[in-house]
Each structure stands twice: as C-alpha cells, then as structure tokens.
Amino acid sequence: MTTSITGSTLAYLIPGDPVRNVRLPRLFNAVFERFGIDAVLLPVQVPLRDFAVFFKSAFLARNVRGMVIAPPHKPLVVDLLDGCGLFGRVAGSVNVVRRTENNELEGDLFDGEGLVGALDHFNIPFRGKRVLILGAGVSAAAIGVALAEGGTVDGAEHIAFYDTSAGKAAGVAAKLDAFFDADVAVADSNAPEGYDLVINATPLGLDENDALPVDVARMDRHAALFDILLRNQPTPLVRAARARGLNAQAGFEMLIQQMPHYLGYFGHADAAQGVRDDADFLREIVYPPAMHAEIRQPLRYRSPSVA
Template identity: 80%
Template sequence: MFPSIVGSTSLYLLPGDPVTNVRLPRMFNAVFERCGIDAVMAPVQVGRRDLAVFVKAAFLARNVRGMVIAPPHKPSLVDLLDGCGLFGRVAGSANVVRRIENGELEGDLFDGEGLIGALDRYNIPFRGKRVLILGAGVSAAAIGVALAEGGTVNGAEHIAFYDVAAGKAAGVAAKLDAFFDATTVAVDSNDPAGYDLVVNATSLGLKPEDPLPVDVARMDSHAALFDILLRGQPTPIVRAARERGLNAQAGFEMLIQQMPHYLDFFGHKDAANALRHDANFLRELIYPASMAGEIHAPLRYHSASVA
C-alpha cells in the first residue's frame, strides 16, 4: 500500500536518466510504511546537462530532505556539494545528498559499503585477500575504496583493477594507493588465476551476446565471484562459476546492504537498525524468483570498520 502524502510528508528524490528500472523507491517506500515514517521517495528523470540546476532548485523546497543519485549522475554530483565523505572524495562520485541546517549540501558514497555487507552475508572472505576488480568506473572505484579502507587487516591486502580502456584502471589504482595501505595496482590482463575474489563491476552480462568478463576455468578452486549487475541474474558469469562449485553471487544484496547506510545518513536511525536485524521483506520485494531460496539465508551484518 502506497503511503499517504500530506503537507507534513518528507520528500526524497531519486534523479537518474533513465529511471524506468530503479528499485530504490520501492525499497524506501516499503521501509517508510513498515516503520511508520511520514516520508515518500519518487524517481525523477533528469538529463545530465540539467542535473546541477535540478539539485540546487529541488533543495529550495523545505520538505525535500534528500536524494539518492542514480546513473549517470554520481560523478557529476560531487562538484555540487559543499562537503563530501571520504569514500565519495576518493572515488570521485557520490550517490546520496542531504541539506544540513545551514543550507549546505553534503553527500557520500555507499556503493562500497553495500558490497562489504553483501560479501559478509555470503561468507565470502576478502580481509587480507587478493581481489581482482573488473572495470574502473564509478562502482569499481567505490568498491576499491571500501575494500582498501579497512587496511591490510580489516580490508583486502592486494587489489588489482582491470579495464579495457587504457589508463583508466591505472588512474583509479594510483588514487587509492595514495590514500590506503592496501597494495592497489592496475593490471593488463583479466586473468583471474591467483585471486581469492573476483568482482565484476562491468556491464558485461547485460546482453545475451556479451562475452564472459573472465575465464571462470582459470579461477582458483577456493575463489569466489561477485557480480554487481542486477538485471539478467543469474548472469552467464554467475552461472558458469556456480557450475564449477564456486561461491558466486549477484548484486541484489549489495543494494540491500546499502539501505541502512542511506537511512542513517538521512537521520532515520531506528529504521536503519531495524533493517540490520531483518531486511528479508526487502529481499522478497526485489529478489527475482530464481533467487527465492537465498532470501532467508542467515544475515551477518558487518561494518567495514570492525574486524
């Protein structure tokens, strides 16, 4: 049941282009209704060239409390902020923004935090491990930041980026290497041999004719794979890895695990804590039928700052 909207209702917006397949408004509105929060989230289609004007104008409305940013706007948002968290500054993008009391806009990036929570839920080891990240775009950079932020004890020991665009992986790796203790490098091959975890942060798998991002046969027998894609799951790479008996998971849980961070950021602490204890109603809302058996798996919520 959609929540009633009255004069006191807080409004959250999700600008993107396109917004036809976004899942977060359904998720936020389900949380608002379940927790009795007088708020609603709506998707809004905003072109790239209009983002700056839209964000500044929308926050003139006093009941607009915040925004979650959809592609392709995450990198563009950073330049519109008066302040940004560490993850957003290092990755050069942000996926959430709020107006604080003095009227300034501050943002952060929770893509990487979502991945950390998802890896823990699926019992995929990454602390002190070697990780290959396929892609060097916004999501890949955020994932790299989250994996490196915990240091070599609570984070990955070695993080390698591979991207087909020459120099792109090197740029991301150099930026992370300057901030964190983990060894962060760019590699010129997508060979997964020797890595404990492979993360697909590319778009390969969205189309039936796409090649596999890596040769699954080359993955070590103990290695795991995480594919951040949402559409078309299980993708060919996930299916191929599972056929080998590897722990291979899809990106839905990454979205679920970001939700408590979003809610904390927007000041809904009780709702955030409730989700940390039970988010199965959200899994039932967005997981496809093919993943129904994973909904009630034991959840072990983890903060990236805790061992």
C-alpha cells in the same frame, strides 16, 4: 508507500534518466511504511543537460531532505556539494545527498560499503585476501576504497584493477594509493589465477550475448566471485562460476546492504537498525522470484568435489 501524503511529509527524490527501472523507490517506501516514517521517495526523470539547475532548484523546497542519485548523474553531483565523504571524493561521484541542519548539501557513495556487507552476508572472505576487480568505473572505485580502508588487517591484502582502458585502471589505483596504505596495483590482464575473490564491476552480462568478463575455468578452486550487476541475474558469469561449484553471487545483496547506510545518512537511525536486523522483506522485493530460495538459504559454499 505512505498512505497519506501531507504538508509534513518528508520528500526524497531519485533523479535519473531514465528512471523507469529504478528499484530504490520500492525499497525506501517499504521501509517508510514498515517503520511509520512520514516520508516518500519519488523518481524524477531529469535530462543530463538540465541536472545542475534541477539539483539546486529542488533543494529550495524545504521539505526535500535528500536525494539518491541514479545514472547518469552521479559524477555531476560532487561539484555541486558543500561537502563530500571520502568514498565520493576518491570515486569522483556520489549516489546520496542530504540537507544538513545548516542547510548545506553533503554527499557520499555507499557502493563499497554495500559490497562489503554483501560479501559478509554470503560468507565470502576478503580480509587478508587477494582481490581482482574487473572494471574501473565509479562502483569499482568505491569497492576499492571499501576493501582498502581497513588496511591489510581488516581489508584486502592485495587489490588489482583490470580495465580495457589501462589508463582508467591506473587512475583509480593511484587515487587509492594516495589515500590508503594498501597494496593496490593495475592488472595486466583479466587472468583470475592467484586471486581469492573476483568482482565484476563492468557492464558485461547485461546482455545475454556479452562475452564473459573473466574465464571462470581459470579461477582457483577456492576462489569466489561477485557480480555487481542487478539486471539479467543470475548472469552467464554467475551461472558459469556456480556450475564449477564456486561461491558466486549476484549484485542484489549489494543494494540491500546499502539500505541501512542510506537510512542512517538521512537520519532514520531506528529504521536503519531495523533493516540491519531483518532485511528479508526488502529481499522479497529485489530478488527475482526464481532466486527467492536464496533469500533465507543463500548459496554460501562451493562443493569441494567439483574441479
């Protein structure tokens, strides 16, 4: 965190309710300190009923340059913006807002790009592959956009959404179908057979006693799994998949891979490139101590001898 806050310090805010466990202030402030940026990111607890008023009022302060939006406020922001990126429009939600040079407010959603960066980091193939996304919420929609954006050449060959609410999954699939020339469908069940990659974008796993969102014993031997959750990692799902020898990864890297996008969006291009070049100092902050061994030697490959 910057050691001397002055009248020229740029302020970024992360509104949420609650904000006790938000991780991004530590990441942003570590970046600001490392790259000599006179800025600070502060968490602010804002009740849902007060958010719209707070959002507009906060930007009356000229040194407030942007926000990172925490739950439950992400879906409320779109209607308060002057402009919104494609990811945010499709998902109907944003997690980052910036003030432009014209004093307009723009927002977007980087969950999907963070997911793609994490998959590449762990050498998990998704281009030209069949992907099952469990869940149909904001993050699932953003992930779908990222996987569909490149078409069947640079993106996934087939994307299926499964949610316990079939109508919710159908709504996300319809939005993607309207924007992209991609093979998008609604899965009838969470059966993982025939998929190369399974992504858990549900809250199942936050509690140790939650049922597994998918039966990893039924996953194909070559398949990989990514669980976007940040708490309780490695979750029972990740542990079960790894016990089978599958390439199964926790959601921390998805957060790390969003950081260059946040920084670039806020105009800190040099810092964004610096994090792309070396983000291990951020991984040391985000990954729990029990998983620090995975930072420099990530678990990338399954054991071919395990059934």
